[in-house]
């Protein structure tokens with residue numbers, strides 16, 4: 481049987497938020513490919529590992545080589561693979577039947593649990609490695625917006641960009657390093673955001 485490349489959602493960080501299915505898939509793999517935090521979750525397994533540190537030029541070639549050598553490969557992604565992850569990139573390079581996706585708990589699910597709100601009507605946008613311009617179209621009264629920020633586009637930079645461009649002074653929740661020991665959840669207003677946090681889900685709500 482041909483073993484697919486498994487793309488495993490490992491959750492937002494802490495092992496308590498790793499599903500049993502994700503854990504099992506990682507245990508069954510011969511080699512794990514992923515970011516530093518994701519790999520750390522499985523360090524105790526002593527598997528062969530390949531670190532993704534931002535540069536992806538080597539990734540497809542390495543995955544093809546491992547797959548052709550009949551190695552069981554798992555690519556670890558944070559949160560859920562279907563939400564702003566490496567999955568889209570992998571789908572461009574591999575046929576669907578060569579990939580299997582294992583869902584994970586998204587940082588957004590945890591953020592909404594922490595702020596005790598529902599998330600069925602929200603809009604999602606990411607400025608993680610992407611331009612800020614598209615925020616302008618989506619942040620408006622009546623719409624709750626989730627923004628994935630990063631260490632360049634921090635909540636402070638995002639708020640600075642939005643001030644004066646959007647109506648009023650909406651409520652803002654900043655949920656940083658969720659499930660990690662340094663987890664921080666802040667509720668404030670757009671006019672007052674000055675947080676320089678680097679791994680955050682930012683929620684902008686008008687009501």
Ligand SMILES: C[S@@+](CC[C@H](N)C(=O)[O-])C[C@H]1O[C@@H](n2cnc3c(N)ncnc32)[C@H](O)[C@@H]1O
Nearest residue numbers: 492559560563586587628629657658679680681
């Ligand atoms: C490339 S996206 C991956 C999203 C992921 N697939 C998910 O479902 O959460 C990375 C962004 O997700 C958010 N994120 C991931 N883990 C987080 C955490 N533990 N706490 C807060 N935000 C997190 C941050 O906005 C980060 O810049």
